[in-house]
Amino acid sequence: MKKTKAIICTAVLSTVMAGAALADSIKPGIVYDFGGRNDRSFNEAAYRGAEQFKARTGVKFRDFEIQNPSQREQALRNFARRGLNPIITVGFAQAGALEKVAKEFPDTQFTIIDTVVDLPNVRSVVFKEQDGSYLVGMLAEMASKTGKVGFVGGMDVPLIRKFACGYKQGVKAANPDAEVFMNMTGTTGAAWTDPVKGGELALSQFARGADVVYHAAGGTGIGVLQAAADQGKLGIGVDSNQNHLHPGHILTSMVKGVDAAVDKTMTDAMNGAWTPGVLVLGLEGDGVYWALDEFNKDLITPEMKAAVDQARADIISGKIKVHDYMTDNSCPL
Amino acid sequence: MNAQAHQGPAIELKGIGKSFGPVVANKDIDLVVGKGSVHGIIGENGAGKSTLMSILYGFYTADTGEILISGKKAHIPDSKAAIESGIGMVHQHFMLVDTFSVVENIMLGAEGGAMLDKGIDDARKELKRLAEEYDMHVDPDAIVGELPVGLQQRVEILKALYRGADILILDEPTGVLTPAEADHLFRILDVLRNEGKTVLLITHKLREIMHITDTVSVMRRGEMVATRKTAETSMSELAELMVGRSVLLEVEKQPAKPGAPLLKVENLNVKDERGVMRVKNASLEVRAGEILGIAGVSGNGQSELLKAISGIEKAQTGKVTIGTHVIDLTGECDAAAMRDYGMSHVPEDRHKMGLVNAFSEAENSILGYHREPKYSKGLLLDKEFIRKEAMERIEKYDIRPPSTELKAAKFSGGNQQKIVLAREIERDPDVLIIGQPTRGVDIGAIEYIHKRIIEMRDAGKAVLLVSVELDEIRSLSDRIMVMFDGEIMGERGPEASEQELGLLMAGVKNTEAA
């Protein structure tokens, strides 16, 4: 009984707080997953989004890095209890915890990135990584002189296979006879942070004839890109725009707008425009996109750009359907 | 130089006391050791000799009393301070690195700087000088592990001298030596004495005390009971002082009445892990009511023989018969099965094998027999019964201190041996095999242990006795076999002369011709 009462109390409290927040300014919170705030990848992109928001609006946010699975729930609950709103959870692994806590705090606005939690007070932000990967796959094959390209994944999980599968489809679309070498760095969390191994994997793919390699490997990918630059080959970045890392050696980057999504969620909440439901960010509206800037403009020929732009338009219009690995845990190729 | 600076005693101990919990190891000990003398300290095991020497060498700090070195009050909190005070110790178990050369061992801990080259040169020079001065020659480049035990001991002494020791403590130095090596050691001690060094000799062998020391102090139950000039005392007086009553130095026994064979060993061949044959085609038979003694210099396959027969290590070929049970020794070793067939085993090395030092007396008293149903109550061990039985044995075998809870490591050598002996004899086995029953054991306990072995024989058991102490073999055995290089050289009666057995021990087979 006491528990229920406590929940009601907190709920009332948070409603009051939420109301206050809307009127004045908001108190956003972010819970990162295992990688932590400075993982140079996914979690960091979320952090960057929040920092952008803070720089623009002057609204401060709180964040927390978990150490073990039990802290996911604990951290969410602690934030909610303290009246933070909106609360953003980064990463699909948080889904289970969010499902429980979101029910306990029905008036708090939760947002989860990279997976779907179907609750009335949760916004789920997902990306069509397969579409973006498809486009960079096309670019890779068109830039390749050998007809052989590589892919280095981080940890072997369905999400990364989704990247790989989209990439492969793009490559084959550009040239059905092309060869794609696939390597995953590992099967544990360490696979995200092992640039040495990433470099070695890239080198082995180069040795087998590849001359363009795409990574979806977080910190490990830094080593992949370095190896490509050292060998005079081409690398493709991921998540953030990494073109500037080795100008002239990075063909492009498959950018995933995690930072934009975080920024947008906070901005919506501040403006009272936050809505629950699934937000699928794809090519349309640049939720995912291939990066073209001064660092790689010499690598992209007008023909390549035209072909990719056409494919992009076709995917948006539905003329090209890119298979999503995670719908059936398999890749048609 | 030092000798001229101070003519008084080298060591003076005043009122030294040390307790371990309730156990008083040293009580109000006074001792004066004259400079340039060899001073013997004897006492039963557990009398407190080792504790006293450990205090002097800084392993323990005394609870009370003071230490004076060359007339000056000394504080010795650790062995480094002891070395600085000019005290060197030669331990019973050598503190040498087997894989290092002699010169490397000598300089170990006194390297003198980060780079070794200069230190090695200096050490080599100093080693040469010491060797000449004291007539102790050792090849400086020999690997210590390859030297015979006597020479290893010499390296230990040189090591102490290299560190500038004026006072040398030798703890049971002859325990590991052949008679000839022991004689050589005594000559070295003689030279050291003439050079003005002071030697403290801890031993339980009265003959050595009489042979080499100038003065001798006797300890009993933690107290210093007497100090005598060696020339003015006798072995029997010392023995009596040690034990606190008159002791019999000879073993009294009736002629054996051998019955049916109880233990038979056939065609035993044992290889060690390096593939060297350690026991070669050994066969023997022990009858009920007799003691078969196996003599031999240490390391001629006796240990391997014992381990194979008792089921601890696998043999290449061979079988053993205990009563009517025939056991193939080439199969999986099973010491437990041997016990079930009625064999008890008092191992050569009680520290390494016979006891678990970290266990209490009571726990050690069931080691190897812990599976017997009488020690269990349901799934659990019956602690109460185990303790009660252990206490009975403590009383019966006069184990001191009489505590079932004290860790085995805290007992003296003699009392540890009694714990093992009590365990193996009280089991009432048909066959008893014993290795080195009195190694590191004091006179009082030796007498007792010998008596129990004879009792076992007279109770109709078959006893196989292995010892490197020829006196022991000769006084206890009804038949004697001699082992040399893994082979049984021959069998003699107990009346065989020491020379005759000595030749067999040296590997000379045809003694009848001599």
Next chain:
Amino acid sequence: MTKQGQLPRWVDYGLLPALNLIAAFIVSGLVVVVIGEDPFEAVKWIVYGALGYGEGVGFTLFYATNFIFTGLAVAVAFHAGLFNIGGEGQAYVGGLGIALACLALDAYMPWYVTMIFAVLGGALFGAAWAFIPAWLQAKRGSHIVITTIMFNFIASSLMVYLLANLLIPQGSMQPSTRNFDVGGQLPLLRNMWPTLDLGQSPVNLAFFIALVACVVVWLLIWRTKLGFEIRSFGANPTAAQYAGISPVRIIVVTMLISGALAGLMGMNEVMGSQSKLLLDFTAGYGFVGIAVALMGRGHPIGIILASMLFGLLYQGGAELAFEIPTISREMIVVIQALVILFAGALEHMFRPAVESFFAKISQTKQAEGAA
């Protein structure tokens, strides 16, 4: 020569660990000062977070439960002289056993029936994972430290494979099993005793399973024949062999028990808290178990106390990172590591000083007694 046993027991088991802890906190405090925060504030949050309110206490007990299991696992192996570094992997694979039992039964059985099979499954799988290193050590002499470490990696890869390919529900992002139904969930203490204020903490029935395991281990090690043999072998393998104790049997049996205990950790995490098998749910608890066993001197009572301490550090540390954002997750790990360093590795640092202090006291006492 060992000098142990010269100190009163309360000094050996109470004062010395306390001194080590204080030293660890002082050094941690300095670290906190260096990053510009108030160390007393930090200590306040740690203690408050871990013990100050019901939910904090619940979390402390929840973490302690994990450490008790892994600590016992390491301790049992220690008693046989075996250094089982593989608690992490054994716990991980044990979790698989528990999850399989729950997945199979949760729809048909009440939780208390599932629990029995889950305990068996966890113990069996954990033990199985310890068996190969044990067998290699016993028969081939392959060093168990190396093999158990390698088996942690193998366990990790195996579990990723199973979770990402076989156990993952169709269409799910997360490499984990489906959620267990009520029949596959251990009751939470907060639901068992609603009057007890444990907030929303996940502490569950596994806490009591852990306490039962402590009693069982104590009986096993100090009261049974097998325990006697394990300790004999650990203290003196030659004497054990002389006593007819088979080294192969002891190594294998001890490691099986050790692995089983580690495997039971999943009762708390998998069946108790998460209600599903998650990737990397062991989160390093298996390794902390080594420190717990060291600090607890291999004795169940000591292990419970050390587990509570580490539970406190884990929960208090989370609270600290929550309340003072400049103290990051890594800082908390540093503080935890300092405690392990002082309590485990530098265990003998204060011993000589304390020993001579007590020697002096007893001398004065004796002198007074004599006078």
